[in-house]
Amino acid sequence: MKNNLLVWQLLTLVAVAIPSVYLACVWAELPAQVPSHLDTNGQVNGYTSRQNLWLFTLALPLGTALLLTWLPYFDPKRQLDAGNVNFQKLRLAVVGLLSGIACCSVYIGLHPNAASATGIAVLVGGFFVFLGNYLTTVQPNYFVGIRTPWTLESPRVWARTHRAGGILFCLAGLLMVGLALVLPAAWTSRMMLVLILGTALFSYAYSYAAFRQEERLRGTA
Structure with a gap:
């Protein structure tokens, strides 16, 4: 080791x-x-x-x-x-x-x-692919991962959010690399911004939805 x-x-x-x-x-x-x-x-x-x-x-x-x-x-x-x-x-x-x-x-x-934006988009996209794979393995902590009030409150919500978020990060990274190689350089920065913000917002919203679902299940148990 x-x-x-x-x-x-x-x-x-x-x-x-x-x-x-x-x-x-x-x-x-x-x-x-x-x-x-x-x-x-x-x-x-x-x-x-x-x-x-x-x-x-x-x-x-x-x-x-x-x-x-x-x-x-x-x-x-x-x-x-x-x-x-x-x-x-x-x-x-x-x-x-x-x-x-x-x-x-x-x-x-x-x-x-x-065309510097293309190179940066490829780098960020590759990092997103790695990060997506990493998120599926990370355990609850205060520093690394999708840290929202709801994932930190419930290990089950943490696991569900990181599993869904990991898949999304991988897909967003692959899409970012692919689009960076075919889109005009003038569009690359906007494309990166949309994918990064979209991935972050989805992960945040998903953690809330998963937490509310957990609460409902606890309430009916």
Whole structure:
């Protein structure tokens, strides 16, 4: 088990390092001002100093990796297990997503006219597919998962919501990747927003509906 954990921890360190290595390799090619923000059509509408890219390539993935390392120790009921392989995979997936977005930021600095929204949508879609599979295995806790007042109140509602939510996250992720590859770049950001908000709203509403159903069943028992 310790060897398995070590593998995932090493992979996480690699994911943390990749954006900074990429930035160091292309540093001399970057202009002094690089794109920092995109509008809803995927067009650049804000710039920043290239020195600030280090915040994206190093501080963000490293800080996230450290946060997820310490997070289980703040769980008062110790239901989030840092020694669990699935949790290590989640940490790698989150850090990998942020590192991928950081690499996209560097790439946009080199190629301001690139269809950056497409790459980001593929990254987010892939993360949603992983997250959907992970949600079906996560146990009740205060930090990770679909945490609503109703899932935290009932283990049965937690299980039902995460089973349905996991399927939806997978489908939304696959749809996001597929649409990102065929839609015009100008539509990609809007498509991502609709799928992300729709998935979140459905999961929230489903947890409430499941809780009310549980209450009715208890009332008739």
